[in-house]
Amino acid sequence: MTETRVPTPTLERLATYLRVLLDAREAGVQTLSSRDIERLSGISAAQFRKDLSYFGEFGKPGVGYSTQQLIECIERILRLDREQPMLLVGAGNLGAALVGYPNFRAHRFRIAAVFDNNFVKIGRPFGDLIIEDIARLKEVNAQIGAQIAIIAVPANAAQEVAEQLVDAGIRAILNFAPTSLKVPPWVYVRNVSFLQELAVLSYHLAQEPKHSRDGWTGELPSEPTRPASLAARVKETSDAI
Amino acid sequence: MTETRVPTPTLERLATYLRVLLDAREAGVQTLSSRDIERLSGISAAQFRKDLSYFGEFGKPGVGYSTQQLIECIERILRLDREQPMLLVGAGNLGAALVGYPNFRAHRFRIAAVFDNNFVKIGRPFGDLIIEDIARLKEVNAQIGAQIAIIAVPANAAQEVAEQLVDAGIRAILNFAPTSLKVPPWVYVRNVSFLQELAVLSYHLAQEPKHSRDGWTGELPSEPTRPASLAARVKETSDAI
DNA sequence: GGCATGTTGTGAAAAAATTCACAGATACCA
DNA sequence: TGGTATCTGTGAATTTTTTCACAACATGCC
Numbered sequence: 411m412t413e414t415r416v417p418t419p420t421l422e423r424l425a426t427y428l429r430v431l432l433d434a435r436e437a438g439v440q441t442l443s444s445r446d447i448e449r450l451s452g453i454s455a456a457q458f459r460k461d462l463s464y465f466g467e468f469g470k471p472g473v474g475y476s477t478q479q480l481i482e483c484i485e486r487i488l489r490l491d492r493e494q495p496m497l498l499v500g501a502g503n504l505g506a507a508l509v510g511y512p513n514f515r516a517h518r519f520r521i522a523a524v525f526d527n528n529f530v531k532i533g534r535p536f537g538d539l540i541i542e543d544i545a546r547l548k549e550v551n552a553q554i555g556a557q558i559a560i561i562a563v564p565a566n567a568a569q570e571v572a573e574q575l576v577d578a579g580i581r582a583i584l585n586f587a588p589t590s591l592k593v594p595p596w597v598y599v600r601n602v603s604f605l606q607e608l609a610v611l612s613y614h615l616a617q618e619p620k621h622s623r624d625g626w627t628g629e630l631p632s633e634p635t636r637p638a639s640l641a642a643r644v645k646e647t648s649d650a651i
Numbered sequence: 652m653t654e655t656r657v658p659t660p661t662l663e664r665l666a667t668y669l670r671v672l673l674d675a676r677e678a679g680v681q682t683l684s685s686r687d688i689e690r691l692s693g694i695s696a697a698q699f700r701k702d703l704s705y706f707g708e709f710g711k712p713g714v715g716y717s718t719q720q721l722i723e724c725i726e727r728i729l730r731l732d733r734e735q736p737m738l739l740v741g742a743g744n745l746g747a748a749l750v751g752y753p754n755f756r757a758h759r760f761r762i763a764a765v766f767d768n769n770f771v772k773i774g775r776p777f778g779d780l781i782i783e784d785i786a787r788l789k790e791v792n793a794q795i796g797a798q799i800a801i802i803a804v805p806a807n808a809a810q811e812v813a814e815q816l817v818d819a820g821i822r823a824i825l826n827f828a829p830t831s832l833k834v835p836p837w838v839y840v841r842n843v844s845f846l847q848e849l850a851v852l853s854y855h856l857a858q859e860p861k862h863s864r865d866g867w868t869g870e871l872p873s874e875p876t877r878p879a880s881l882a883a884r885v886k887e888t889s890d891a892i
Numbered sequence: 893g894g895c896a897t898g899t900t901g902t903g904a905a906a907a908a909a910t911t912c913a914c915a916g917a918t919a920c921c922a
Numbered sequence: 923t924g925g926t927a928t929c930t931g932t933g934a935a936t937t938t939t940t941t942c943a944c945a946a947c948a949t950g951c952c
Contacts, residue, residue: 416854417938417939418851419938419939419940420939421850421851421854422847422850422851424850424854425844425846425847425850425851426831426844426847428850429829429830429846430831443898443899443900444899444900445898445899450831451831452831454940454941455899456940456941456942456943457939457940457941459899459900459901459902460901460902460939460940460941462900462901463900463901463902467900467901468900469899469900469901470899470900470947470948471898471899471900471901471946471947471948471949472897472898472899472900472947472948472949473898473899473900473948473949474898474899474900475900487854488850488853488854489853489854489856489857490850490853494849494853496849500891500892501891502748502751502891502892503744503747503748503751503752503891503892504748504752504891504892505891505892506744506747506748507743507744507745507747507748508845510743510744511744511745511845513829513845513846514845514846514849517846517849517850519846519849519853526891528891557856558849558852558853558856562891562892563891563892564891564892581855581856582852582853582855582856583852584845584848584849584852586892587892588670588754589670590667590671590691590692590693598852598855598856600848600851600852602843602845602848603666603667604749604752604754604755604825604843605666605670605754605755605758605760606663606666606667607825607841607843608735608737608755608758608760608799608825609662609663609665609666609669609729609731609758610659610662610663610666610841611799611823611824611825611839611841612729612730612731612735612760612799612823613657613662613665613728613729613730614822614823614839615730615798615799615822615823615839616730650741650742650743650744650745650746650767650769650803650804650805651741651743651744651745651746651803651804651805651827651828658908658909660908660909660910661909684928684929684930685929685930686929695910695911696929697910697911697912697913698909698910698911700929700930700931700932701909701910701911701931701932703930703931704930704931704932708930708931709930710929710930710931711917711918711929711930712916712917712918712919712928712929712930712931713917713918713919713920713927713928713929713930714917714918714919714928714929714930715928715929715930716930893952894951894952895950895951895952896949896950896951896952897948897949897950897951898947898948898949898950899946899947899948899949900945900946900947900948901944901945901946901947902943902944902945903942903943903944903945904941904942904943904944905940905941905942905943906939906940906941906942907938907939907940907941908937908938908939908940909936909937909938909939910935910936910937910938911934911935911936911937912933912934912935912936913932913933913934913935914931914932914933914934915930915931915932915933916929916930916931917928917929917930917931918927918928918929918930919926919927919928919929920925920926920927920928921924921925921926921927922923922924922925
């Protein structure tokens with residue numbers, strides 16, 4: 411493992427591995443092999459091992475990976491081992507969903523401030539926060555020191571917001587607006603596009619199904635070696651996301 | 652262009668091209684070259700041409716692409732040329748954001764029914780709709796005939812929901828729950844994970860900035876040949892997503 | 893110890909995706 | 923008409939990512 415750049419797909423999968431590992435720890439599983447990960451995540455065992463190999467050696471041949479240890483390693487790699495304050499711009503429905511998203515805290519992400527440009531909303535409570543005037547973005551972030559921001563405003567406002575964020579010292583942006591942001595090279599942007607996702611789904615509907623229904627039993631190709639407790643199903647009314 | 656399977660990244664980019672084309676049409680632009688697309692989308696001209704080549708020949712050498720014509724072609728490819736009813740499961744904050752998402756309609760996606768398992772919510776209005784009992788999923792979809800569904804429930808409920816959706820005849824699922832769904836091979840699933848996106852951002856914060864700030868002027872490397880109208884900025888209070 | 897079983901880490905091979913580079917087509921102008 | 927400039931479509935080259943396959947290591951059992 412020398413000084414290679416890590417592929418983005420690898421980073422994306424790392425978050426999946428972490429989720430699986432946390433579930434396993436919850437279930438009291440001390441050790442997992444790469445094949446266990448494959449079964450639990452749908453990502454191939456070889457892929458998993460290769461992904462980890464970019465960062466070092468974490469497993470023990472013949473045994474597997476210590477759940478606890480690997481969790482800690484991945485959290486360190488992804489910088490999930492420290493509190494990460496974030497700025498949210500756009501106090502609409504999506505913003506509300508993000509502010510209320512319960513899983514953020516488990517990964518030490520915290521929305522530290524919400525901004526909007528609608529003077530009717532400014533000053534109103536929003537989750538635990540008060541909606542701030544977008545004009546005060548730089549000022550507020552001077553206190554917070556967030557490096558990550560989430561853009562949840564309409565496309566026509568997104569570029570301007572991005573520029574304000576960059577000015578406020580933001581180095582990474584999660585952009586939900588359907589537009590291509592132009593930012594300086596030291597700012598990293600990831601776009602989330604619901605329409606893009608739906609479009610890809612839609613395309614696949616058009617294709618002839620390559621897989622027939624024959625032979626599908628509804629049973630998962632599971633290995634009976636592990637107790638079912640790992641995949642225990644919580645069966646109760648549970649709040650939607 | 653023979654019978655090749657289309658790469659998924661190509662499909663994802665198609666939605667981006669479409670967005671750019673719609674903006675251009677709105678601005679009255681009749682024709683676009685692949686380099687225009689590159690400037691507007693950030694995706695390279697060669698990539699754009701290669702992507703289209705999977706589906707046929709749409710441009711005119713020396714001229715470019717007819718905005719209107721290419722829009723129609725991409726909409727046909729992505730099956731965006733017909734009404735597409737969808738089922739939404741999970742009437743939480745995220746569900747609310749999706750039901751209220753304005754851009755769906757422009758692409759002929761329509762959330763036709765919302766389901767939840769929380770008896771307190773069932774029967775209550777949700778956007779234009781009434782929240783239905785998840786138990787009636789199959790029954791309701793017998794009327795609607797949706798092929799696409801969106802899962803916006805917590806991870807521990809997602810697998811069960813997926814199975815009910817499959818039973819109700821759904822063929823494509825957009826999954827917001829942080830879990831790996833097991834579905835029959837004729838069902839196509841795409842996962843959206845906010846945590847995954849944030850984790851990748853977080854990782855990049857850790858990396859040494861490869862790009863120094865030197866030479867960044869804030870100016871985009873734009874070509875002055877086209878009128879600014881195309882990138883006209885709407886400057887007003889606009890509702891967040 | 894010796895052997896059977898199971899697992900990792902990783903070069904090498906394969907597959908997939910992107911970029912290059914250019915022939916050929918179109919438009920425009922003098 | 924010929925010359926110049928522009929732009930597409932695509933085979934080939936390149937780069938990136940995934941998969942394969944196996945040596946080396948660990949464990950448990952007799």
